[in-house]
């Protein structure tokens with residue numbers, strides 16, 4: 466083993482989860498009497514060994530985080546380096562090229578692509594990155610060089626403004642790392658064009674994870690009235706309009722998102738079909754109900770209401786309330802398309818909340834389609850944290 470890389474010894478039996486494929490090591494799993502975490506720099510590379518000193522993998526450490534180590538390589542001959550990152554990026558890219566005809570997708574999805582703490586979203590020649598851990602931050606020069614080699618982008622923007630960086634003791638900000646990043650980027654999804662703002666949009670500007678779920682809904686929207694709650698820049702709504710919906714109402718609390726909804730509707734020639742309504746979705750649904758408005762399809766795709774375990778109860782209540790209100794706005798025999806991106810609420814959990822709402826309103830539900838995150842957000846079977854998106858399409862009928 467490379468003697469320059471400090472070793473961390475695991476306590477007895479703490480290698481089991483790692484051997485199934487998970488890559489996180491919590492601080493209480495490390496034998497800190499023999500190999501103290503103190504003294505290690507956040508982001509520094511370590512070699513993890515089990516209690517019998519058998520090699521497990523190379524990872525990076527953060528002594529100040531609950532997740533003390535994230536493994537990046539299980540090959541003793543390949544410690545973490547720029548060339549390892551290039552290798553991982555090439556493998557990640559090969560997957561996307563197999564699934565996507567055009568270069569618009571999440572090119573790297575952290576742990577699932579063997580690059581914990583790194584997100585790369587691709588908008589053609591432009592890349593928007595998120596480095597969410599001290600280890601990735603320490604690897605920044607290697608990451609940027611590797612990304613440049615593999616993707617040859619015109620520009621790279623670092624959207625390091627996410628709150629998860631605080632858990633790692635990192636500051637937050639948006640930084641241009643290479644080239645010139647335009648105000649607006651354009652992408653295409655399912656034959657529609659979309660403009661997004663990489664500098665101040667949600668996440669990196671677009672939710673690629675729902676693309677396949679949107680595809681599957683479109684055959685059902687022709688001549689239907691659609692309500693798109695939490696529309697953001699119109700991913701669902703504009704695509705529904707382009708697929709022949711009779712009328713689409715996009716609701717969001719953000720004016721800048723709705724501005725882009727209007728722009729996106731216009732560049733797809735459906736500005737007459739798409740309406741934008743600014744407000745708190747919980748309040749707007751109440752007003753729409755009072756005004757006796759009805760829709761054939763209601764889309765509910767909110768931000769994560771359960772970001773941490775402690776939000777569980779409140780968050781579940783919010784999912785139930787918004788889905789219940791959405792159902793009340795449906796015309797007879799309407800469709801509810803309900804999504805959740807909260808990892809802490811599983812598919813069964815969301816379905817059960819929707820069902821409770823249905824029972825409360827005396828409706829019968831039929832689950833027609835279940836979707837998950839697209840293949841550019843692969844799920845690592847051993848890392849449940851990589852699975853987060855649920856999207857259900859339900860038919861809502863009077864009770865039978």
Ligand code: SAH
Pocket residue numbers: 667671672675694695696697698699700701716717718719722744745746747766767768
């Ligand atoms: N459905 C979108 C993604 C939604 S992201 C897509 O597929 O692209 C969540 C959106 O909800 C953001 O645009 C945010 O501005 C909006 N939002 C958050 N809280 C809200 C609230 N209480 N009422 C209305 N919109 C809200």
